[in-house]
Amino acid sequence: MSPKRLCSLLLFIGFAATRFDLATTARILGFFPSPSISHLIIHAAVADTLAQAGHDVTVFGAAKNVYPNAKYKYIELERKTLDNAFIASMVQSSMSFYKQFGTFLESIATSANDSITNPRVQRFLQEHGPGDFDLVIAGYFMNDVHFGLAAHFQCPLIVSFMIQPVMTVNRMVANPSEFAYVPTLMAKQKQPMDFVARVKNLFAGIIEEMFISVFSNHLQQNLYEYNFPPDRYPPLDEVRKNVSLVFTNHHFSQGPIRPNVPNLIEIGGIQVKEKPDPLPTDIAKILDESKEGVIYFSLGSNIQGSHLTEEKIKIMFNVISKLPYKVLWKWAPNELPGESKNIIFREWLPQDDILAHPNIKLFITHGGMGSVVESQYHGVPMVGIPLFGDQPSNMANVVNSGYGLSVDYITMTEESLNSAIQDVLHNPKYKETVQKFSRLYRDRPMTPRQTVVYWVDYVLRHQGAKHMQSPAVHLNRWQLLSVDVIGFLLAIVLISAFVIIKVFKLICCCGKKNKLPKVKKAKQN
Incomplete structure (x- = not known):
């Protein structure tokens, strides 16, 4: 080989190695300020996956690190989680979620502003600027103001969303709404929709659009202009168009079936471990020795006993304490609702690892999407007690799909709760249906974690992958x-x-004039 060719080959190899190194050792900032721990679990799973793949990942989170053994650098914002009074009002109110949506958005906007004005964040922004990060991943929860971080570092932006995409997420990448056959999250409709269902879905979409366009956008616009002044940063509308990808914790097998633009990537089940971690010794002993089966009961990471009324707590305890099964009940941090030989109370339980155990017979859940996904993945039937937010809609889908039953919290009685539990425990159709779906849900060309790594590297290789963006993003x-x-x-x-x-008319008028009889003039004498 000639020296010239050898030199060219070495230059090519060096360039390729540099490109490969850029794609595998990118500096990534994850900003996950949602006060909900269940949201942090999803977003941090994305960050952990990228750190495991060799990227240099820094994460800001609003609570303690949910993955303490992760390879990313974690900066806790040391903020309070969701306000107890606010959660209690959401749980105990009989009003629909739409009627509480205005208050809800105001609370989220306040939380978003607290995050970006946090002294640790402000100091970090002062110390780091353009070129210090190759990518920003923003955990999304009506916090468009945080998209300004990508403008600050002048790098591509990826959005991580913890459930199926809602209208505001679809709008980021111009994903079509298709109200005629795609149910909105809050409409609680199932495909295919009949005429009445389509009417309800359209009205739900219009209401959601009004809240997003008028109320939420106004709040976020004001926050953005305050934190990212127009003399130094591009406007919020332009920053929104910088979204390279949206990762959504959803999979088409869960429904609804809908068209997606190329840069909306489904990573449903990203928080589920491909191989469960070993269980705590005492929990493992209980599960291994209970051959008749164990029931797992959790109302999620945000709900505490103080959010529930004494009447409802008593109903749940009276029903569960009479069941002929061991029950693992996540309860924190209040006084225990009672004592029973069959109930094991714990302030924290490794939910994903527990649901993976073959002796779990039933999952009593609040219906949060993360919990529903984990139950579907492991093939465990459910009884839901949805409390607020997307939970009623999630459980409506569970019921419609045949994976379990749902009990309304406001009207719940011992009879209604016990009836639902007994039906799901003793009717094999629920277990068979959810286990069949579990096989379907897992059948993919790539795992959620592999999908995340591939598409993040793709965005990095192609400097934001603007070629994937729908032209509709730039249309009003x-x-x-x-x-x-x-x-x-x-x-x-x-x-x-x-x-x-x-x-x-002109032709008609001319025709009429031509047809008029000519009047002969009288001869003059």
């Missing part, structure tokens, strides 16, 4: 609906019709 609402085109064509039709009518 009227252009998306083709109102301007329809108006233009309608104007042409109307003008043409006007001209034709005028010409026709």
Whole structure:
């Protein structure tokens, strides 16, 4: 080989190695400020996956690190979690979620502002600037203001979302809404939808659109301009168009079936371990020795006993204490609801690892999407007690799909709760259906973690992967609906019709004049 060719080959190898190194050792910032621990579990799983793949990952989180053995650098914002009074009002109110949505968005906006103005974050931004990070991953929870971080570091932005995409997430990447056959999350409809269901779905979509367009956008716009001044940063609308990808903790097998743009990537089950961790010794002993089966009961990471009424706590305890099974009940941090030989109370339990155990017979859950996904993945039937947010909709889908039953918290009685538990425990159809779905849910060309690594590396290799972006991102609402085109064509039709009518009238008038009898003038003497 000639020296010239050898030199060219070495240069090529060096360039390729550099490109490969850039793709595998990128500096990534994960900003996950949601006060909900269940959200942090999803977003941090993405960060942990990337750190395991060799990236240099720094994470800001609003609570203690949920993956203490992760390889990423973790910076805790030392903020309070969701306000207890606010959660209690959401749980105990009989009002629909839509009626509480305004208060909910205000609370989230306040939380988002507290995150970005946190002294640790402000000091971090002062010490780091453009070029210090190759990518920002923002955990999304109505906190568009945080997209300004990507503008600060002048790098691509990926959004991580913990459930199926809602309208505001779809809008980031111009994912089509398709109200005629795609149910919105809060509409609680199942495909295929009949006429009545489509009417309900359209109204739910309009209400959601109004809240997002008018209320949430106004709040986020004000917060963004305050924290990222227009003299130094691009406007929020432009920053939103910088979203390279959206990772959504959802999978098409869960439904609804819908079209997705190329840069909306499904990673449903990202928080589920491909191989469960060893259980604590005492929990493992209980599960291994209970051949008749064990029931697992958890109302999620955000709900505490103080959020529930004494009446409902008593109902749950009275029913569960009479069951002929051991029950692992996550309960924190309040006084125990009672004592029973069959109930083992713990302030914290490794939910994913417990649900993976073959002796788990039933999962009594609040219906959070993370919990539902883990139960579906491991093939465990459910009884849901949904409390607020997307939980009623999630459990409606569980019931419609045949994976379990749901009990309304407000109207719950001992009879209704016990009836649901007994039905799911003794009717094999629920277990068979959810286990069949479990096999379907796991059948993918790549695992969620492999999917995350591939697409993040793809965005890094292609400097933001703008070629994946839908052109619809750059159109306004009227252009998306083709109102301007329809108006233009309608104007042409109307003008043409006007001209034709005028010409026709002119022709008719001329014809009439020609047909009029000529009047002979009288001869003058």
